[in-house]
Amino acid sequence: MLDKIFDKSKLFAGAFGLILGGTWFCFASKLKGSEEYGYAFFPKIYSGLMAIVGIYLLCRCLYESIINYNNIKEKTEDDARKERMMCFIRVALQMLLCIGYIIVLSYTKFIISTIILLALTLLLFGGKKPIPIAVISIIVPLVLYFVFNNLLNVYLP
């Protein structure tokens, strides 16, 4: 029911703008400078503008939610919502995988960590056949390493 009342995208954008803009404005205010249009001036402008627009979006979201409140029709969308939740969980897992990849990269270097990243990502994308997953996970990092390191002189860890 809350989905019907609040425009989630506006709520997110407004909250994001207000929190980030407000926080950044505080940090920018602490920058010391004697000039009126010094190095703190523009960061304060940008962050202030972001916070103001964030407040505007939140107010608008609230205003529209009041209007929407009376127009709600109850619908059962449990199955679709569960599927969406599964999608977000997979994407969140992918993000964690990427964070783990960057951390592990400095220890296990490029080829091994990329093989693991590719294999797990292919599984998360819904891959079921182990042989194609294994083949792609091994060949692609080797090819990329060869192309970048040996042909293009771009050195990888």
Add this chain to the structure above:
Amino acid sequence: MTLILGTLTLATVLYCFVGTFIGICFGVIPGLTATMGVVLFLPFTFKMDAIPAFAMLLGVFCGGIYGGSITAILIRTPGTPSSAATALDGYPLTKQGHAMEALSMATIASFIGGIFSCVVLMLLAPQLASVALRFGAAEYFAVGLFGLSIVVSLSNNNPSKGIISVCLGLLIATIGIDPLVGMSRFTFGTKDLLSGISQIAALIGIFAISEVFFKMEEAYFKKQVNDNIDKRISIHGRNIGWKHIKENWFNILRSAIFGTGIGIIPATGSGVASWMSYAEAKRTSKHPEKFGDGALDGIAASECANNAVTGGALVPLLTLGIPGDVVTAVLLGALTIQGLAPGPMLFTEHADIVNGIYLVMILANVFMLILGLFCIKLFANVLKVPPSILSPIVLCLCFIGSFAIRNSLFDMKVALVLGIIGYLFIKADIPLPPMLLGIILENIIESNFRRAVTISAGDLSVFFMRPISLAFILISAFMLILPLYKNFAKKRKAKYNNEIKK
């Protein structure tokens, strides 16, 4: 002749060919765009000289814009947004068994549009550069502001979200050492942040990594199209004859002019150009009823215009440093990597490189024509590669690319964080191109504003007393206010209509 032979070395020609081929592949696959192709292949060019680097990237650009027409015609799914209009008449022709006619018209029209825009670039850019020589700090600030004002037109009818996106981009660009007084800002004592956020890492994160996360969600949620591709792709018919080209000569010329003009205006892009040309072709056609049912004129108009944008978009980029569209914003990063600063000095100090860029643009269009006419079936087969295999490979390329900028794991972290933010922004329907513009234009705006104010001893009227600066500020104000007013008028009209219905 010496210039041509000196510029077009074997390596340059090879990189241009490979770039065009890869660009067409990127354009063919729905979800992979020319922008993503240029972003992903930018790191490949780090150790190359300027001209081979641009040969590759411009090949990806031209090929990517054209490649979308192949899927638009064969399976009614435009590979890139700029080919959406092509699908309206391309797919009916495929169903009628004339796929080859549609594809060859798209190829030839794209080639003509691309070459026309190259010629305009060669003639117009030096003239604009000589005007830009008169620019001072105030003018550059006004030009930067003009570039920012187009954020409203990039905001998909939601200017507030566009402003949030651009503000975030501007704030990201302030991290690091202040360019004028050398004080650190928002580094929190971290050494890595002293050199600021890399624009290339930001690009990779915002446009490529976020798209991979979004694709992952779509791949699970939607039924994959690839299962049906084998049954749906059929390429029958013959190439079009000279007769069809002659019949459409005026349509093609008009579309080339439209596309080039729209490319020169920042933020409009190839999507707008193709729809405008298509609409105009339909309006002026002797048989408008055939549009939507397999009219070659429609395909010619759409494809010619969208490829004509490529040369036009380079005009403001090379002369003023203002990107004409999102892809040229990425190419601005390529110029920076090569140690080149766009603007009038580029034409005087690096005239050989500018001439080289013109030549490789022409070469890319020639390769696009050859590959489009002779390798269509190969590109149609590229569609069979499932996104569940492509997307992880794209993710690897993103990480490699972000690492290769400064051989730094920190840039990979930056790309990932911005990729996560980019994904959240996609979900919240907050446009991403304004963030990119903010990152690119912040330095131009801030440093030139402060420089101009210092020179004028704090007097802000300097921006209004200089005519070029005043003109750009007025145009910026107009571009900011007009879409806001249109949005407001549309909502008022909708409210009025609702009240009448009640």
